[in-house]
Amino acid sequence: MKTFKKAADFIYRNARPLDCARWQYHFENGSKEAVLHALSHYQNEDGGFGHALEADAWNPNSSPIQTWCATEILHEIDFQDRTHPMVQGILQYLTSGKDFEDNFWANTVKNNNEYPHAPWWHSESESPGRNTYNPTACLAGFLIRFSVKDSEWYHLGCRIAKEACDAYLAESYPNDQNDMHTALCYIRMAEYIEESGQTDLIDLSACKAKLIEQVKNNITQNKSEWETCYACKPSQFFNSKESVFYPDNQEIADYECDFIVKTQLSDGSWAVTWDWNAYPEQWAIAKNWWKSNNALVNMLYLKNMGKI
Numbered sequence: 001m002k003t004f005k006k007a008a009d010f011i012y013r014n015a016r017p018l019d020c021a022r023w024q025y026h027f028e029n030g031s032k033e034a035v036l037h038a039l040s041h042y043q044n045e046d047g048g049f050g051h052a053l054e055a056d057a058w059n060p061n062s063s064p065i066q067t068w069c070a071t072e073i074l075h076e077i078d079f080q081d082r083t084h085p086m087v088q089g090i091l092q093y094l095t096s097g098k099d100f101e102d103n104f105w106a107n108t109v110k111n112n113n114e115y116p117h118a119p120w121w122h123s124e125s126e127s128p129g130r131n132t133y134n135p136t137a138c139l140a141g142f143l144i145r146f147s148v149k150d151s152e153w154y155h156l157g158c159r160i161a162k163e164a165c166d167a168y169l170a171e172s173y174p175n176d177q178n179d180m181h182t183a184l185c186y187i188r189m190a191e192y193i194e195e196s197g198q199t200d201l202i203d204l205s206a207c208k209a210k211l212i213e214q215v216k217n218n219i220t221q222n223k224s225e226w227e228t229c230y231a232c233k234p235s236q237f238f239n240s241k242e243s244v245f246y247p248d249n250q251e252i253a254d255y256e257c258d259f260i261v262k263t264q265l266s267d268g269s270w271a272v273t274w275d276w277n278a279y280p281e282q283w284a285i286a287k288n289w290w291k292s293n294n295a296l297v298n299m300l301y302l303k304n305m306g307k308i
Helices: 001-016 019-029 031-042 063-078 085-094 110-114 138-147 152-169 182-194 203-220 246-263 280-304
Strands: none
Touching: 001 019, 001 280, 019 031, 019 280, 031 063, 031 085, 063 085, 063 138, 063 182, 085 138, 110 203, 138 152, 138 182, 152 182, 152 203, 182 203, 203 246, 246 280
16 A cells, blocks of 8 residues: 555654654554653653653653653553553652642643743643643543552542543533543543443443543534644544444544545655744654654554555
């Protein structure tokens, strides 16, 4: 398939070692250990992650969002070893009290401002993605999934997850917190709780029912906007026909496969529909990192949807 070959060429010519390891894991029988080794270089002594793991924030210091990015990669490769030093480091960071206040991990941190970053990661930003449970819901789920049951860390995760679920299901849940990034955090929280086997911790069926509705509402139905805007596509939430979200979004999810093939650029990448031109030199580098990540995500979507 030409689309796959061109994407692979772009990855190997432009990607960070981490994304090359992810590519090899998914498509070339690469190992989880290689992904973990590459990911470990972004982890700090306090157990959190920094160093532009989230390519729009070049802060080398640990932050909840950068650490959330690491948990997403662990989820992507189905990593389950709670005793692994990397996982233990994440747990220690999340429970240290750093960047944590009033049962929320900070969406942004003050020292982001000292390094090249997108405007939405500025500590005074009013981005719509700035709300209380992004990334808190996901990180609470991670604590539940990877902490020893009945430990102090586990109980912290349980308490926050219950509060997050109650807030999400409340009639007063604000519409401006109904964005796609927060939805993904709630999706991941629910998945972690299911994986832990502790499905009575929250009203899981009600949470999933609301998420099914929200996912459908969040997906940008005007497909003409996908090429030029920071639009929400099905792949934001799922990349398999086995997903609970697929039946209600089957037509548009299948369309995304065609869209991926149709919109690939001549160099094998896909257009990035956002920018942060305040730091043009760093953005030029970050943009290529995002293109590599998006090439991987797009090919994984096609693979899991049975197209390659």
